Amino acid sequence: MSMAHQITAGFMPLFDSAVLVAAAEMGFAAREGIALKLQRESSWANIRDRIAIGHFDVAHMLGPMPLACSLGLTPLASDTIVPFSLGLGGNCVTVSNAVWEGMAAHGAEPDLDPAGAGAALGALIRERAVAGREPLRFAVVHPHSGHNYELRYWLAACGVDPTRDIEIVIVPPPFMADALAAGRIDGYCVGEPWNSAAIAAGTGHIVTVKALLWRNSPEKVIGARKAWAEAQPDALAALLRALHHAARWCQTQENRDDLAALMAQPAFLGQKAALQMPALTGRLQLGGGAERSVEDFFLPFDKAANFPWKSHALWFYTQMVRWGQLRHTPENLAIARDCYRPDLYRAALKPLGVALPGANAKVEGALKVATPVGSAGASLVLGPDGFFDGQIFDPDRIDAYIAGQKRT
Amino acid sequence: MAAGSLTILVIDENRIRASIIEAGLRDAGHRHVTVVHDVAGIARRIAEIEPDVIVIDLENPNRDMLENMFQLTRAVKRPIAMFVDRSDQASIEAAVDAGVSAYVVDGLKKERIKPILDMAISRFNAFSRMARELEEARSELENRKVIDRAKGILMKSRGLSEEAAYALLRKTAMNQNRKIADIAQSLVTAAGLLGPPEGE
Numbered sequence: 202m203s204m205a206h207q208i209t210a211g212f213m214p215l216f217d218s219a220v221l222v223a224a225a226e227m228g229f230a231a232r233e234g235i236a237l238k239l240q241r242e243s244s245w246a247n248i249r250d251r252i253a254i255g256h257f258d259v260a261h262m263l264g265p266m267p268l269a270c271s272l273g274l275t276p277l278a279s280d281t282i283v284p285f286s287l288g289l290g291g292n293c294v295t296v297s298n299a300v301w302e303g304m305a306a307h308g309a310e311p312d313l314d315p316a317g318a319g320a321a322l323g324a325l326i327r328e329r330a331v332a333g334r335e336p337l338r339f340a341v342v343h344p345h346s347g348h349n350y351e352l353r354y355w356l357a358a359c360g361v362d363p364t365r366d367i368e369i370v371i372v373p374p375p376f377m378a379d380a381l382a383a384g385r386i387d388g389y390c391v392g393e394p395w396n397s398a399a400i401a402a403g404t405g406h407i408v409t410v411k412a413l414l415w416r417n418s419p420e421k422v423i424g425a426r427k428a429w430a431e432a433q434p435d436a437l438a439a440l441l442r443a444l445h446h447a448a449r450w451c452q453t454q455e456n457r458d459d460l461a462a463l464m465a466q467p468a469f470l471g472q473k474a475a476l477q478m479p480a481l482t483g484r485l486q487l488g489g490g491a492e493r494s495v496e497d498f499f500l501p502f503d504k505a506a507n508f509p510w511k512s513h514a515l516w517f518y519t520q521m522v523r524w525g526q527l528r529h530t531p532e533n534l535a536i537a538r539d540c541y542r543p544d545l546y547r548a549a550l551k552p553l554g555v556a557l558p559g560a561n562a563k564v565e566g567a568l569k570v571a572t573p574v575g576s577a578g579a580s581l582v583l584g585p586d587g588f589f590d591g592q593i594f595d596p597d598r599i600d601a602y603i604a605g606q607k608r609t
Numbered sequence: 610m611a612a613g614s615l616t617i618l619v620i621d622e623n624r625i626r627a628s629i630i631e632a633g634l635r636d637a638g639h640r641h642v643t644v645v646h647d648v649a650g651i652a653r654r655i656a657e658i659e660p661d662v663i664v665i666d667l668e669n670p671n672r673d674m675l676e677n678m679f680q681l682t683r684a685v686k687r688p689i690a691m692f693v694d695r696s697d698q699a700s701i702e703a704a705v706d707a708g709v710s711a712y713v714v715d716g717l718k719k720e721r722i723k724p725i726l727d728m729a730i731s732r733f734n735a736f737s738r739m740a741r742e743l744e745e746a747r748s749e750l751e752n753r754k755v756i757d758r759a760k761g762i763l764m765k766s767r768g769l770s771e772e773a774a775y776a777l778l779r780k781t782a783m784n785q786n787r788k789i790a791d792i793a794q795s796l797v798t799a800a801g802l803l804g805p806p807e808g809e
Contacts, residue, residue, distance in 0.1 A: 246672040250710070254702050276676065276712070277701070344677050371674040 205234035206436035211248045212239060212261035214470050215374055216393045216480045217421040219460060220287050220501050221261050222469055224440075224447035232446070233439040241468065244373065245343050246275075252426050253279040258433070259440065261287065262424035265517040269345040270424070271540050272533055274526060280427035283514070284545040285441050287421040288448075289506045289584070291480060291499035292348055292411035293396035294318075294355070296388035297381055300325065300337065301406035301488065309408065311491035315589040318408040319359030326366050340372035340380060340389040348390040350520035351414050357607065358590040364524070381405050392420065393480035393499070394472050399488075401476065406488035412498045415565070417506075417584035419513035422541075430545070441549035445507060452502035457481045497584055504571070504584035505558055507546070512562035512596040514541040519599065523606045534599065556581035566593040615721065616641040618660035620648065622669060626736045630664065633728045652678055662722060663712040664729050667705065679712060700726060707733040752790035759793035762800045 210225075212218040222239065224230045230237035240257070242248050249270060251257045254277075267281035296304070300322075307328075309321035326337060341348040353363040363369060372380050377395045380386045382404040390411075399405030411418060423444065430437050450456055461477040464470050470477070479485045483498030500506040518537040521527040543561045550557060558574065558581060566587045573582050588594070594602055617639055621627035627644045634642045643658050645651065648671045655663075655678070663679075665672065700723070704710060707730045713722055756778065763774035778796075782789045 243668055243670040244672040246676055246710075247667055250667070250705050254698070254705055256705065343673050344680070371677045373670040373673065376670070 204231070204236035206433070206439055207236045207238070208258050208436060208440055209238045209240065209256065210259045210261070211242050211251055211257040213242055213245065213248065213374070215261075215395075215421070216464060216470065216477060217288050217291050217499065217501075218261045218469070219451050219464055220444055220448045220507075221423070222463065223451050223460065224443045226463055227447065227450060229447040229450070230440070230443040233443040235436070235439055235443055237440070237443070249275060250277050252281060252424065253277045255426070255429075257426075258429045258436075259423050259425045262422055263343055263346040263348075264419045264422050264513065265345040265347065265350070265521065266343070267422065267424040268514060268517055268521070268537050268540050269526075271427075271536050272521075272527060274345065274521075281424045281540070282427050282430055282545075283422045283509045283541045284425055284430065284437065284549070285423040285444055286419055286507050286509050286513070287423060288499060288501040289417045289419060289504065290410070290412040290497060291392050291420050292351065292390055293393070293407045293485070294352065294388065294390045294409050295377075295381065295396045295399050295405045295407050296322075297384070297386075297405055298403075298488075300387050301408070303328075304408065311406070311487050311489065311493070313407070313409050313413055313485075313487070313493050313495065315355055315409045315414050316359070319355055319361070322356070322408070323359045323361045326361055330366070336367050337387040338368045338370060338385075340370050340377060340386045340391075342374050342391055343371060344526065345521070347411070347418070347420050347517070348392075350517065350524075351411055351418070352390040353524060354520070355409065355414050355589070358592075378402060378404065394470065394476040397476055397479045397486065398472070400486045403488075407485055408487075410485070410495055410498060412483075412495050413589055415586070415588050417497055417500065417504055417586050418565075419510070419517075422509065437545065438549035441546060442553065445550055445553065445555070448502040448507050452500065452506075500584070503582075505556075505581060508558050509541040509543050509546055510558075510562055511538060511541050511543065512565050512594065514538070515562070515596045515599060516565060516594050519594070519603050519606065522603055529600075529603055558583075562596045564593060564595045566591070614641075615639060615661045615717075615725070616658060617643070617725065618655065618658055618663045619644045620651070620663065620665040620669065620675070622646055623666065623736075626666070626733070629732050629736055630729055633732045634725070637724065637728060639725075648675070651675065661714050661717060662725055664725070665710050665712070666733070667708045667710055672710070676712075697723075703730050707731075708737070709733045752788075752793075755790055755797055756793040759796045762796060766800075766804075 210221055212221055225237040225239050245263060248260045252260055267283050269275050270278045270281040303325040304321040307321040307324035309318050339352060341352055356363045374391050374395045377389045377391045378399040381389060381399055382402060396407050425437060451460055461474040461481060464477050465472060465474040480499050483495045485493055485495060487493055514537055522529045527533060547557050568583055568586045571582050571584050573580055617634055619627055619630050624646055631642050631644050645654060704726060709729050711726050759778055760771055760774040763769050763777060764771060778789050778792055782792045
């Protein structure tokens with residue numbers, strides 16, 4: 202059957218590429234008349250380059266990456282927009298057994314509580330500094346990543362200066378567990394299954410999770426080359442509908458085994474299906490036999506998970522400014538504001554009659570419990586969106602938020 | 610300035626390809642060429658070498674780490690730009706197609722870098738062709754092995770001669786419009802599922 206649209210998409214071997222993978226492999230793209238070709242990549246830099254020169258039309262991207270591209274923060278930057286989010290949550294902070302022992306000696310409990318774990322880690326870091334030991338080395342996947350910003354946010358809120366008290370390095374996701382086991386790093390923040398991989402190997406402990414640092418917070422997105430999106434609006438809209446159906450399929454409990462088996466294939470993650478289950482169920486082995494269930498650990502669909510909130514993009518923007526990656530100017534702010542495109546999401550999904558948020562942005566941290574909201578069509582429930590330290594991010598008061606950010 | 614005055618660092622985990630690039634650079638008169646296969650300790654090496662140009666293969670999963678380091682390293686000359694001139698779209702595309710990328714210190718002229726990049730692109734392409742030919746030869750060998758195993762299964766289970774076993778495979782392949790190797794693989798798989806362990 203010849204398809205109306207040919208779309209090439211890049212992805213990285215991470216569990217949160219699931220919606221894109223399911224769209225291609227479970228027939229959702231074909232049903233929208235799209236021949237969706239997936240290409241696995243080995244670095245985010247490759248994804249950025251191939252989007253820029255037109256090898257890919259769209260790609261699985263770190264949420265802040267399209268901002269960095271559009272703001273010219275990276276080599277070979279090109280205007281990239283975000284018409285769809287691939288899910289909420291999904292990351293963990295994992296530390297070595299030695300660091301966990303040190304944290305436990307300072308009162309850390311295996312309960313994933315960000316404040317408790319952060320206080321214990323802070324005490325350990327200060328103890329090591331007094332003893333003249335080298336700073337702990339943590340890894341994240343990319344400087345422009347939710348991982349980098351949430352790790353820094355967490356530590357800073359717990360009295361640790363992430364620019365001075367620890368070292369932060371970049372390690373590709375599939376290498377994290379090995380680097381930890383080899384002692385090259387002391388901890389890391391990454392998506393699944395690369396935390397559970399360290400637990401399975403007995404070389405690490407999960408100490409907290411993204412879903413508790415900032416509840417229902419953004420992670421990966423679909424980045425689209427702006428020039429392509431403008432030239433092919435029908436193809437983009439068809440793709441967003443395919444992704445919507447794929448996301449619903451991924452969220453459905455009865456499909457978990459099928460999804461885990463799909464992602465386990467060598468062409469995607471090449472890791473055992475059992476290792477995909479923590480991301481799907483939220484039931485995490487923390488190491489040392491401890492287990493915890495995390496509500497909304499990773500949401501591929503529920504709680505408006507696919508809506509590209511401008512407030513998510515703007516929070517990433519404030520963190521770029523906070524950590525010295527970008528100057529806060531009216532021009533930069535305008536670019537960040539225009540990068541996430543809820544209008545395109547809404548236009549593509551409107552014919553489906555599904556629940557759509559009426560607003561483009563929300564006050565992050567305002568919802569304490571799951572809340573039904575006014576929306577076009579059917580009813581919609583938004584999840585609680587609080588930061589663990591009780592801070593509120595109001596996208597209409599960005600100047601004040603940036604001014605109030607401290608390094609520690 | 611002569612070509613040889615630029616300091617070039619080649620980062621490639623593939624030793625054969627790296628040596629092909631290195632030879633090309635030396636042939637072109639570059640005397641200061643360093644090749645690194647393993648990115649462990651790369652920051653110190655870069656500080657020592659102070660490269661003007663860094664050539665790296667796109668398969669390298671450490672590109673994100675390296676780019677971050679280039680941006681943060683203040684002690685050395687900063688190889689901040691990828692390629693020289695963003696307007697040279699054809700050159701950038703050719704490089705990405707070939708699977709190679711280059712980072713260049715700020716301020717170097719395009720004319721000085723272009724020959725280096727062009728050389729890297731042509732050598733990467735030549736290496737890919739070679740690798741493809743090798744892969745074809747390897748899969749041909751694999752096919753022959755699986756056909757031999759399928760013949761053995763037919764000879765044993767149906768008491769056929771080797772020629773008759775092969776003829777049966779070929780006939781089945783023709784009837785189903787598939788390759789003999791595919792039919793052979795199906796037979797080997799099915800035999801593994803149905804029969805007693807082959808004692809492999």
